[in-house]
Amino acid sequence: MSDSNLHEDVEEVLFTQQQILDKTKELGAKVAFDYSDKRPIISPILKGGFIVAADLVRSLNPVPQGLEIEFISASSYGSGTETSGRVEVSFRREIVQGRHVLLVDDLCDSGLTLSEVARHVREAGAASVRSLVLLDKRARRKVEITPEYIGFDCPNKWIVGNGMDTAQIYRSLPYIGVLKGEAQAGFSHGIKK
Ligand SMILES: O=P(O)(O)OC[C@H]1O[C@H](OP(=O)(O)OP(=O)(O)O)[C@H](O)[C@@H]1O
Ligand code: HPA
Numbered sequence: 001m002s003d004s005n006l007h008e009d010v011e012e013v014l015f016t017q018q019q020i021l022d023k024t025k026e027l028g029a030k031v032a033f034d035y036s037d038k039r040p041i042i043s044p045i046l047k048g049g050f051i052v053a054a055d056l057v058r059s060l061n062p063v064p065q066g067l068e069i070e071f072i073s074a075s076s077y078g079s080g081t082e083t084s085g086r087v088e089v090s091f092r093r094e095i096v097q098g099r100h101v102l103l104v105d106d107l108c109d110s111g112l113t114l115s116e117v118a119r120h121v122r123e124a125g126a127a128s129v130r131s132l133v134l135l136d137k138r139a140r141r142k143v144e145i146t147p148e149y150i151g152f153d154c155p156n157k158w159i160v161g162n163g164m165d166t167a168q169i170y171r172s173l174p175y176i177g178v179l180k181g182e183a184q185a186g187f188s189h190g191i192k193k
């Protein structure tokens with residue numbers, strides 16, 4: 001990618017759009033095989049998971065019979081770069097009853113989001129719950145959880161793009177990049193200076 005296409009707040013690109021699409025195709029092939037006879041529900045975890053999930057569902061080949069998409073909202077970071085430790089989860093509980101649910105998110109960091117969402121979905125009566133993340137930032141884990149499907153290992157840096165934000169900005173960047181320290185500092189009061 002030429003420097004002119006790089007957002008001024010991004011220090012370095014970790015994964016290009018093409019690398020992301022290639023990896024999502026690989027994951028899609030595995031998911032299509034594993035869920036071929038399961039009438040799965042794929043649940044993008046909003047907001048960050050929406051782009052990974054959109055790429056994933058279009059790379060399922062063949063499409064599992066009876067596949068449904070059901071969104072789940074979960075948020076815990078606010079505008080900072082540390083988890084608040086409290087994950088707000090909301091979804092239509094009746095839809096997942098008796099179904100095989102695959103949670104799809106952009107990344108697993110402390111692990112709190114995925115473990116809390118998985119707990120809620122199990123409690124709502126899902127037949128099985130697995131998770132898929134494009135990125136796994138293991139160095140920051142606070143809760144023991146290993147997603148069944150992982151795209152890339154992620155260094156212990158604050159990243160943005162491909163669905164990931166800081167204070168709701170940068171989600172639309174087509175690549176995954178490391179946010180510059182000074183840009184992060186600008187959000188420390190929730191407003192970019
Ligand atoms: O493993 P964790 O430490 O829980 O962090 C990962 C979660 O944090 C982000 O979501 P966020 O709470 O920022 O909400 P968003 O998806 O709406 O941006 C990201 O999209 C993951 O869902
Ligand atoms: O590195 C990150 N970037 C964006 N959102 C996040 N949520 C947890 N970790 C991150």
Ligand SMILES: [Mg+2]
Pocket residue numbers: 045046047048049074075105113
């Ligand atoms: Mg999220």
